[in-house]
Amino acid sequence: MLVKIRGIGLLTGRPIIILPKEIAKWLNVNVGERIVVNKYGEKKQIVAVVDITKIEERADFVYASDEIINYLNLKENDVVEINPAQKPLSVLYIKEKLDGKSLNYNRLFEIMKNIVNNELTEAEIAYFISSMYIRGMNKKEILSLVKAMVDVGQRIKFNYKYVLDKHCIGGIAGNRTTPIVVSIVVSAINELKLNAVIPKTSSRAISSASGTADVIELFANVEFDVDEIKRIVNRVKGCLVWGGSLGVSPADDKIIQVERLLNLDPKSQLIASILSKKISIGSNRLIIDIPYGKGAKIETKNEALKLKKMFEYTSSKFGLKTKVLITDGKQPIGNGIGPCLELIDVLKVLKNSKDKPKDLYEKSIYLATELLGLIMDKSKAQKIVEKVIKEGKAFDAFKKIIKEQKGSIKELTPSSIFSEIKAEKKGKIVEIDNRKINFIARVLGCPADKFAGIYLEKHLNEEVEKDETYAIVYAETKEKLDYGVKVFKELKPIVIK
C-alpha cells in the first residue's frame, strides 16, 4: 500500500515504523511485527518493526525513525510502499523444532539469516530459544548451528600458522585474565619469533560488571574495522578489541539479548555462540576456561565435564584445536570488580608488583602456559611465560598494544565516592557469591560508570576482625553509592561465619 512518510526525528537503534491503527489493521500487522518499506518506484527496501498509533481517522501517512529515512534517502511526505514482511520460512522451522524435529544446516542457516536481517521478532526468537532449551540439540545440529552462525557473518583470515585465542564462559566477577594472557602470549611470540598471533576480540559486559572491552577502553580505543585490526595484529602480533563491530557471528548478539530475559542459556547455543566467533576470526588454537562452583554459570564438576566434551567434539570438526580447562569458580578472581578496579589489578600483575592479586596472577600464568603449550612443549611454554612476566616484557607488550590501539597508559584511581564495608563480628569468610557481587557492581553503576565497583579486601577462608573492612564499594554519585550499599547489605554477597 502507498503512504506518505513523516519523520519522528529519532534514531531509535533499529528501523521503526509507526502505523496509524487503520493501516495496521488493513496490513494485518501487530505491534512488534515486521513490514517492508521502499520508496515508491525504487527497489531498495528495508525491513522495519511496527508500532501502532491510535489516530482515529483513516490516515494516508506513517511515521518512520531516522534509520528508515536515512537508508531510503527520504524527505518528508515522500511516497513509500509498505507491505507486511512475508512471514519468513524460518517460522515454520522453529515450529518444527518446537515439535521435536531436528533441524538441518539449511534450516538453521535460514533462521540465522532472518535473525541477522531483523526479519524475526524477539518473540519468534524466544520460540527458537525455547525449542533448543527444551528439545536440546544433537551433535549434528550443534555442528550445523555453528556453521550457520559463521556463514551469516564475516570471516577474517590471518596469514599465520597459529592463530591463538582464549575464552572464558563467564559468570565470575573480576577474573580479568584476558589482557594479561594476551600480553604474555604476544611477548612470547616476539621473543621466540613464532609464526603466530593472538587477535583477541572481547565483548562488553552483558550481565556482569564489566567485559574486557569495557576495561581496555579506559586506556585505548577498542572499536576498529577488520582492516585496522589486521594492521594492528600484523604489527604487534595481538590486539585487545571489541568484537561487536566486526560483523562476526552477528546472529549471536540478538540471541543473547532474548536469552537473558529468562536467563536461559541452552548449552547448544552457548557452544555455538563461542565457537562461531572463534571460527569466524580464524582461530586454530584455543583454550576455553570453564569455572564451576556455587554462584557460577556451571555449578557442578559433572556439568563442566559434559560441556568440555561437547566443546572439544564440535571444535575438532572445524579444524580448531581446543583445550578446555575446568577451573575453580567459587569466588571472584582478583581484588577489583568494575572496569577501573580490574584494570588496576591487571597492571599490578603485568608489573609483577608485590601487592598483585595472587589468584589473578596465578590463573593468568596458568592460562597463558596452557595456550602456548598448544604450539610448543609445555615446559618450554612455562619457562617463557615466567621470563616475560619477570623481565617486564609482558607489560611492554601490553603498552605496545595500547599504543597501537591509539591509547596510552594513564594513572588510575577509582571514584572518590566510596564506602567501606566492615565486619559486624570476628570470623572467617565462608562465601563470596559471584552472582550477587556482579549484581551489586551493576547497581553501583558498572560498566558505564568505569570508576565504580567493588574492591575485595579479603577472599574466601580469610579471617576478619570485628569492624575490619572486608570490602569497599565505589560509585560515581552519592545516590548510586547509597543505593549500592543498601543492596549490598540486603543481599549479603559475602558471608562471615
Added chain:
Amino acid sequence: MLVKIRGIGLLTGRPIIILPKEIAKWLNVNVGERIVVNKYGEKKQIVAVVDITKIEERADFVYASDEIINYLNLKENDVVEINPAQKPLSVLYIKEKLDGKSLNYNRLFEIMKNIVNNELTEAEIAYFISSMYIRGMNKKEILSLVKAMVDVGQRIKFNYKYVLDKHCIGGIAGNRTTPIVVSIVVSAINELKLNAVIPKTSSRAISSASGTADVIELFANVEFDVDEIKRIVNRVKGCLVWGGSLGVSPADDKIIQVERLLNLDPKSQLIASILSKKISIGSNRLIIDIPYGKGAKIETKNEALKLKKMFEYTSSKFGLKTKVLITDGKQPIGNGIGPCLELIDVLKVLKNSKDKPKDLYEKSIYLATELLGLIMDKSKAQKIVEKVIKEGKAFDAFKKIIKEQKGSIKELTPSSIFSEIKAEKKGKIVEIDNRKINFIARVLGCPADKFAGIYLEKHLNEEVEKDETYAIVYAETKEKLDYGVKVFKELKPIVIK
C-alpha cells in the same frame, strides 16, 4: 535515575519510552524490556516499553509517548524518575514451566497479572506459550489457568436464571451463525417468557476475514461499556457486541497476539481463552461448536473429541453447563465471506428468503435448538425455533437488537469493483480450503474494507460447466482486486476435478 521528559507527540498504542543509549546502558535495559516511570516526588507510576536512541553524548532526557505524558500528567522538561522494572517473579515461574514443572493457581495468576499490566515482554510471553505448547498442562493446571484469567479481569453478572452463550472455535470462512442464533434465542425467550438472556460478546477478526463484531458494525454500534450492555440486555434479552472493551479476561488478547506469530494454539490456552471469557460474563449454559476437517483448526474427529472432553470437564468445574457440538468443517458455511457479504447471508436466513444459503440456515437452526435444548425439552426447543424463523420473529428480534445498539437495517451491496472467477474446465468441486479462502479475503481488504470479500456460487460436490462462474471476488480498490485475483489464481483455494 532522574531525567527530563520530552514528548514525541505520538499515541503509540502502549506506553513507550525512548532512552538515549548511555541511559539504557546504565539502567541495563534493552529494546523491548520494561521500565517504571513516575513524576519526581509523586507515587503514581506507569510501566513503559523501552526503545533506544543512538544519541552519542550523555543526555539528561528521555522521549515518551503520549500514553506516559497523559497518564502521569507531564509537561515538557518535567523531571521523572525511571527505574528498570523489577523482573517480575512470573519470569521464574515461566522458567519452571519450561523445565517441566506444573504451575499452581498463584503462579498462573501472577503470570496473567503481569501480562495484563504490561510487565512481561512479547518474548517472555512467547516463552510461556512455548512451555504450554511443549509441556502441555494437566487438568488441574487448566482449571487454575481459567480461574486466573477470570480473576485478573472484570466479571459481569446478569440477574437471570439462565445466561446463555454460544461459541465456535473458529477457522471456517463465512459461518456467520451468531447473529442468527442470538436472534432466534432472543425471540424464543420473549415468546416463552423465559427467565433467560443471551448477552453475546464477539471478537473482531484475528486471522479470518471477519468476526461477528466486524459484521454487526455495518448496522450498529458494537462498543459499549458494561452498564450499557446490561441495559441493552435487560431490555431486549440479548445483544451482539464486541467483547474487547469490557475488560473480561484481558490477558487473552495479548496471548493471542503472541500465539499468532507462530500460529501456535496450545489446547490448554484455547480452552482457557474461551471459557474464561464465558465465565467472566456470567454464562451458565453454553454450546461450543468444533468444526473439523482439512483446512479447519481441528483436522481430525479424534482431535475434536479429545477437545470436547476437556471443554466439558473444565466448564463443569465452574458451574457452566456446556454442550460441545462437533460439526463439518470441510468447507466455508454460507455463500459470502467478508463483513458485508456475510451480513447479506444472515439477513436472507433471518428473513427466511428462498435464496438463503441452506447450509448457514441449517447450521443456525441446529445450534439454536441445541442451545435452547439446554434449558427446555429438545422437541419444544425445535418447535419454537422453527416458529420464530417462519413467523419472522427472529428477524424482529434482530431489528430490535440493532435498534438498541443505536443502529438500523440498511440496504447492503458489496463493492462494485469485482471480478468473476470462471471454471477452466467442466468438473466437480472437490475442495474449498478454508485457510486459503480466509487468506485471500484478507488480501482483498477484509475485515477493514467491509464491502470486500468472496462470494461462492458453488459449494463442495457441485458441478460446474467450463467458463461458468464459481466465485466472485470483491475489493474496494482496483489495486487490491488485481492483487486478490492474482493470489486466488496462485493459491487455488477451490479445486475442480
